Amino acid sequence: MINRYALIALTLSLVPFKATSNSLTVGVIEYPPHIDFKNNIKSEKAYKYVHAVLERKFSDIKYIKYPSKRALSELKKGNIDLLYPVDDPFNKLNLLSNAFFYSTPGLCFKKKNFIPILSATHLFKKLTVGVPSGTKIVPTLESSEANLINIKGADSLNRGIELLRLGRLDALFHPNPIKLYNESNPLSKEIACSYFHGYSSEVHIATKPNMDKKTYKIIDNAFSIAQNETSYEYFFTQK
Amino acid sequence: MLKISLFILSLTSANFAFALTHNVDTSREKSELISEIAKTYQASITYIFKNQTLINQKGGDKSKLFGQAFISNVKKTYQTKFNKSFPEQNSPVIKSLIQVMIEVMESNRTLLYDNDITFKGFIPAIFAFQLSEKLSKKNLGVKIKFTSKPSQIRNQLNQPDFWEIEAMNRVQKQKLINYYDDQATYLNKPAQRYFLPVKMQPFCLSCHGVPANNPLNAGKKEAQWSNIDRTGFPMENWTLNDFGGGISITLFDQ
Numbered sequence: 014m015i016n017r018y019a020l021i022a023l024t025l026s027l028v029p030f031k032a033t034s035n036s037l038t039v040g041v042i043e044y045p046p047h048i049d050f051k052n053n054i055k056s057e058k059a060y061k062y063v064h065a066v067l068e069r070k071f072s073d074i075k076y077i078k079y080p081s082k083r084a085l086s087e088l089k090k091g092n093i094d095l096l097y098p099v100d101d102p103f104n105k106l107n108l109l110s111n112a113f114f115y116s117t118p119g120l121c122f123k124k125k126n127f128i129p130i131l132s133a134t135h136l137f138k139k140l141t142v143g144v145p146s147g148t149k150i151v152p153t154l155e156s157s158e159a160n161l162i163n164i165k166g167a168d169s170l171n172r173g174i175e176l177l178r179l180g181r182l183d184a185l186f187h188p189n190p191i192k193l194y195n196e197s198n199p200l201s202k203e204i205a206c207s208y209f210h211g212y213s214s215e216v217h218i219a220t221k222p223n224m225d226k227k228t229y230k231i232i233d234n235a236f237s238i239a240q241n242e243t244s245y246e247y248f249f250t251q252k
Numbered sequence: 253m254l255k256i257s258l259f260i261l262s263l264t265s266a267n268f269a270f271a272l273t274h275n276v277d278t279s280r281e282k283s284e285l286i287s288e289i290a291k292t293y294q295a296s297i298t299y300i301f302k303n304q305t306l307i308n309q310k311g312g313d314k315s316k317l318f319g320q321a322f323i324s325n326v327k328k329t330y331q332t333k334f335n336k337s338f339p340e341q342n343s344p345v346i347k348s349l350i351q352v353m354i355e356v357m358e359s360n361r362t363l364l365y366d367n368d369i370t371f372k373g374f375i376p377a378i379f380a381f382q383l384s385e386k387l388s389k390k391n392l393g394v395k396i397k398f399t400s401k402p403s404q405i406r407n408q409l410n411q412p413d414f415w416e417i418e419a420m421n422r423v424q425k426q427k428l429i430n431y432y433d434d435q436a437t438y439l440n441k442p443a444q445r446y447f448l449p450v451k452m453q454p455f456c457l458s459c460h461g462v463p464a465n466n467p468l469n470a471g472k473k474e475a476q477w478s479n480i481d482r483t484g485f486p487m488e489n490w491t492l493n494d495f496g497g498g499i500s501i502t503l504f505d506q
Contacts, residue, residue: 115389124366129373132407133484153408196362205369210381211409213389244390247351250319250358 035228036073039063040084040096044216046195047098047114047249050078058249059098059113063218066239070231088221095232097218100189102149107222109233112215114246118151119190119208121174126183127205140183143176145169148188151212159184177204279434282503285343286432286446290499292338292346293383293396294450295330296353297376301455302329307374310367317364318357323350345394345503352386371482375459381407393504395438398450400497406485416500419447424495436502443504452496459483460490 043050047059054060054076067074079087081099088096088106098113099106120131120142128136137159144150144161146169154161162182164173173185174193187193190206218236220229299322300307306314315321327338339346356379357364363372380398388395399405399412401420412420415438419431429449436445457465459481466487469477479487 112389115386124368127369128484129369129371130375130378130483132409136484191359191362194362196365201362201366202368205363205366207363207373210378210385211407213385244351246355246386250354252319 035071036075037067037071037095038075038077038093039067040077040079040087040093042079042081042084042096042099044098045192046197049197051197054078059245062239062245062248063097066235067232070235088219091221091223094221094224094228095218096220098216099219100214101217101219102188102214106217106219107224108217108219109236111237111240113218114216114244114249115213116189116191116216117208117210117213118186118188119206120154120184121177121187121190121193121204121206122184123177123180123203124205127207128184129207131207131209137184141181143173143182143185145173145186145188148186150186151209153209153212154186161186174200174204282434282444283432283446285345286444286501286503287430287448288339288343289345289349289394289396289501290430290446290448291330291334292326292349293380293499293501294448295333295338296326296383297380297398298333299326299329300374300379301376301453304375304455307364308370308372310370314364318361319354322354322357326350326353345392348390348392349383349387352383352390355386356382373483375483377407381410395502395504397500398497399500401495404488404495404497412500415445416447419445419500420449420495420498423447423449423498438502438504441504443502445503446501447498448501449498450496452490452492452494454492456496457490457492459485460488462489462491463487 041048041054041060044059048054048057055064060076064074064076077087077093079096084093084096085099085106087093100116101108120128122128131153134153134157137154137157140159142154142159142161143164145164146166148170150161164170164176166172170187173182173187176182177185187206190208192198193204194201194206220232303317306312306317316325330338359382360374363369364374366372377398384396384398397410397412397416399410399416402411402417405411415433415436419433422428423431431447432444433446434444436443438445452460458467463469463477463479466478466481468480468482481487
């Protein structure tokens with residue numbers, strides 16, 4: 014049976030070993046269940062995968078945990094070289110050529126109101142569905158008979174979750190419900206989410222805007238080789 | 253001069269013969285591969301159906317739905333269903349399909365272990381759709397779809413394309429066990445396409461049959477029966493003699 018260590022070894026054996034003396038600063042964003050700041054990030058699978066690839070190429074790698082807005086600002090300023098895992102719905106970032114993994118949008122409900130299959134859009138009729146500002150909703154929801162309520166504000170997603178808990182929404186559109194509905198989140202005891210399958214989007218490793226071409230190529234090649242052999246998504250399933 | 257011409261002619265003929273044999277071999281390999289992909293996919297869908305009780309039950313050991321245990325059971329289902337061993341020396345596409353099965357099951361872990369949700373909606377069609385979607389992201393030049401006639405489709409993302417409609421018509425008219433086309437195109441590129449019809453099974457009728465087949469109506473008086481199935485869709489009143497759609501596979505050069 015292939016275990017996690019065998020997979021790491023396999024992945025590493027395919028990335029040519031050539032550690033340079035270069036240093037690299039990597040920003041990390043919380044993205045449960047892949048990266049959960051409640052845990053030591055070195056024990057998280059997304060960290061292990063990325064570090065296993067990078068340490069073959071860079072001798073000095075520093076990881077910094079950031080809230081997502083700050084992380085994007087640091088990346089734009091060039092203060093960090095890489096940032097992950099990051100959504101880029103409006104194509105504003107410089108990214109590695111392969112997606113790191115994929116996320117699927119969905120609707121979250123109080124469990125008693127759970128709708129398991131979202132292609133049954135006729136069930137949305139008269140539902141009050143919260144849509145956090147700045148999120149890109151899927152066409153099937155947009156064209157449904159749901160009553161869509163735009164939730165404004167800087168923290169619109171968390172506000173939406175609160176409104177859902179208070180029963181002021183029947184459902185909440187979430188661009189990435191796995192962040193909410195996962196076994197390590199206590200909210201999963203009262204809220205459950207289902208997915209708009211067919212509308213998944215890429216989650217990336219982003220690079221700073223002014224990264225030199227040679228460094229970009231080294232990093233991009235290393236991840237392409239690793240992902241072709243053992244995708245991060247498969248690595249994530251291994252105990 | 254004549255000797256030289258004959259020599260060139262013989263070389264050309266040999267090359268042509270080689271190319272022809274090679275093409276036939278390649279075509280046969282592709283046809284076998286595409287058929288194996290369909291069987292593996294079908295075995296996994298069958299396994300998901302057979303485990304609906306486990307999927308929806310509260311508590312209990314669900315470990316056989318995950319990881320290598322899941323794959324071992326899919327292989328056993330394959331063996332029972334097709335009366336032959338699962339091919340161990342398989343192609344990168346089938347290896348990826350197996351990995352993707354593990355990924356799909358893992359991405360549903362929270363739902364499958366959610367004891368507050370009695371019907372989880374993790375039915376064969378939903379599993380199949382997730383499998384197809386994840387596989388399409390692997391850039392392997394393969395696309396799998398569980399589809400049916402346009403009027404029979406519930407999820408509009410599964411609508412058949414023109415080739416699939418033609419394939420279904422041929423399968424029905426000529427009573428074919430499958431339909432393979434190595435001269436097809438996909439998005440204007442040469443492709444091999446395959447359609448494997450799936451027979452309507454009693455389990456399909458619990459959602460697509462008549463209200464008497466609806467598990468939600470069990471134990472109720474007929475006057476109280478609902479024609480809305482567990483997934484929230486109106487039932488179609490199909491019987492075992494109706495067309496059950498099928499698995500459509502496309503292999504194309506990237």
